[in-house]
Amino acid sequence: MELINTKDISKKDGRQYIIFYLGNEMFGIDMLYLQEIMRIPDVVKVPCTPAYIRGITNLRGTILTIVDCRLRLGLEKSDDTESSRVIVLTAEHKKLGYVVDQLVGVISFNENELDKGSTSETAADFVDGVVKIENSQKLVMLLDAKKLLNLRDEESLKEDVEINKNNNPDIFSEREEENTDTNVEQLQMISFKIGKEEYGIEVSDVQEIVRFSSDVHEVPNTPPYILGIISLRNKVLPIVSLRRLFDMEECALDERSRIVVTKIEENDFSYLVGFRVDLVLEVLRIDKNAVLPVPPLLNTKDSEEISGICKLDEGSRLVYILDPKKLFKNRLRENVDILRTHADEQEINVVDxxxxxxxxxxxxxxxxxxxxxxxxxxxxxxxxxxxxxxxxxxxxxxxxxxxxxxxxxxxxxxxxxxxxxxxxxxxxxxxxxxxxxxxxxxxxxxxxxxxxxxxxxxxxxxxxxxxxxxxxxxxxxxxxxxxxxxxxxxxxxxxxxxxxxxxxxxxxxxx
The missing domain is CATH 2.40.50.180 (CheA-289, Domain 4)
Structure with missing residues (x-):
């Protein structure tokens, strides 16, 4: 938390307020609601929110909404400066960050000094009263922290939920009756390109897809299709080039290259392998009965990893379905120990x-x-x-x-x-x-x-x-x-x- 200049704090026994500027006007908020003060962080914008909500930020593992205090109070927008700060308010498990122009300090005053009269017209909805700084003509408008935090009683919140249900009954209704294809078994795949051909792996076998990094550490005495290993979230992940595996010429890396992380299961043992592909295309969902078997002429020992072929777009597009288990069974058996590098460590983290x-x-x-x-x-x-x-x-x-x-x-x-x-x-x-x-x-x-x-x-x-x-x-x-x-x-x-x-x-x- 930032230190605030408190040399002008009043010595009276009373409520303390943090004071700040918005333009030429001074405002204050009860210190009881202040959690901390921070510099303006990077934010992620959220669609369909009012202009005064700047976005959200990650504050030590907690999602914090950042609000422009000027716009929230109906004041004119202004660019941030080096003096701009975010004051984090919290109460009843709610937490909000308000951007202010400049911090002043802390004042303390008694309840009888509070003037409930004249306030700024623009901020009137949020102002709880006005107080004059001792030995100064400056007025401070005291903001109602509960209104800034949008706190409401529990009964009002329950009513809102009931109103939302009544206004959107179809959200809570059953949808199975409208879906006439629920009895058809479907296959969901991640499709990608290797050269000019399109391949797919079932979503259930794909753990994630990440950008290809050049930070691949080579492993000695391995075939050329094993590019090496990388560190992915503190785990060792072996990387295999499908181009080289399929006896194709390797292509240069570009921003479209991806690693498809696949889980391979063998008996009671499993490990992760990353396949480097040229371009990830789509997520496909097709009827399983639309998958054609591999023609006998192509169904050789060296191509058993292709478990089926999908015809899309009236036959003008073919997708070869890969079976990772068969892929490893035939071509990578002699190097399975390399691919299992630190596999035991990968399995230590049991998911709760x-x-x-x-x-x-x-x-x-x-x-x-x-x-x-x-x-x-x-x-x-x-x-x-x-x-x-x-x-x-x-x-x-x-x-x-x-x-x-x-x-x-x-x-x-x-x-x-x-x-x-x-x-x-x-x-x-x-x-x-x-x-x-x-x-x-x-x-x-x-x-x-x-x-x-x-x-x-x-x-x-x-x-x-x-x-x-x-x-x-x-x-x-x-x-x-x-x-x-x-x-x-x-x-x-x-x-x-x-x-x-x-x-x-x-x-x-x-x-």
Whole structure:
């Protein structure tokens, strides 16, 4: 906590207030609510929040919402300076950081010195009274910390929950009846490119996807397809080049190169291996009966790792499904000890039942990193031609034809009220199920597949829940080793109940 100049503290026995400037006006907040004072941190912006909410930051493992005090009080916005600080207020398990222009010090006064009269018109809703600094003509407007923290009684909060349920009954309803394909067994895959060919590995075998780092340590006396080992979150991860494994020429690294981290299980033993691939494409979800067996001519001993072939886009696109277990069984048997390097150490960290791992698909929307649980992502596809639908709801960009199914598409930039931009090669359409309706969500780019523990997911700060029209934020993912935070979105709450009904109407209009 920063030290405050307290040479002007009044010696009277009374309540103490921390004093600060906003422009030329002085304000104060009861010291009882002050947790600490800090310099302005880097923040992650949150979509659909009021202008006075700057974003969220990771304060020693706690998600802290940062508020611009000027804008919150209805004052004119101003740029930060070297004197700007964040005062962290806390009460009743609520915590908020308010950005102020400059700290002054601490004053103490008695209750009878408090003037409940004239206050600034702009800040009137938050001002509890006015006090004059001793031996000065300066007035200090004392702010109500409870109002700044948006504290309300428990009964009001219960009423809000009931109102939300009544206004959005479809959120709590069963969706199985609307999904006619639930009896069809499906295969979900991460697809990627190696050279000109497209391959896929089942999501259940993929732990995560990370950017390829050049910090690979070579291991002597290994075949060329074993690139070496890297350190991934204090664990040793062997890296295999699928290009070299498939007798293809190695290509230069670029920003699209990725490592697909896969878990290999052998009898009662398991270990992780990272496959270096050229480009991760999509998350595919297809019917298992659409997977074709490998033709006998190709089903040789050297290609047993291909367990099936998918035909997509009316046969113009082929995806070879890889089975990591068979891949290791045939080609890497002689080097399995290298791939198991420190495997025992990898298995020491037993996951607590209360902290089960969860896989997320992260993506960017106007620089904001968001994510969906991977179980809610049906597919991820490249941007394609979107047909505009007359009289469609404002939030619908248009429709696409997905293998004979009409799918409405929503631009998340528009949905969140962010700056719009033209689609490019980086844009992706994330296909999700909203109340039993296949829906495409346009994002700027898909970043990676994350594996996080549930303890890393914090609940949404209450101030955000109070201010966001649609409670679509399920939580905030935090990382102990960095300031990175990811906003976990709820697929079902992206749209309101009314908007979901409007979405369903698109089917009727196009049938």
């Amino acid at each position: 039942a209360k902290d089960e791992d969860e896989q997320l698909v992260s993506f960017l929307v106007d620089g904001i990193e968001c994510a969906f649980p991977i179980v809610d992502v049906k597919e991820i596809m490249s941007s394609t031609e979107i047909m505009v639908v007359p009289k469609a709801p404002d939030f619908v960009e248009g429709i696409i034809n997905l293998r004979g199914v009409i799918v409405p598409v929503i631009d998340l930039r528009k949905r969140f009220g962010l700056k719009e931009k033209n689609l490019d090669d980086y844009n992706r359409i994330v296909l999700v199920d909203i109340s039993g309706r296949y829906t495409g969500l346009i994002v700027d780019s898909v970043k990676e597949v994350l594996k996080v523990g549930r303890s890393q997911i914090d609940s949404t700060p209450e101030i955000l829940m109070d201010e966001i029209d649609q409670r679509f934020i399920e939580g905030i993912v935090k990382f102990d080793s960095s300031d990175r935070m990811v906003i976990l979105l709820s697929v079902e709450d992206i749209l309101s109940g009314k908007e979901k009904k409007e979405l369903m109407s698109i089917d009727k209009a196009n049938n």
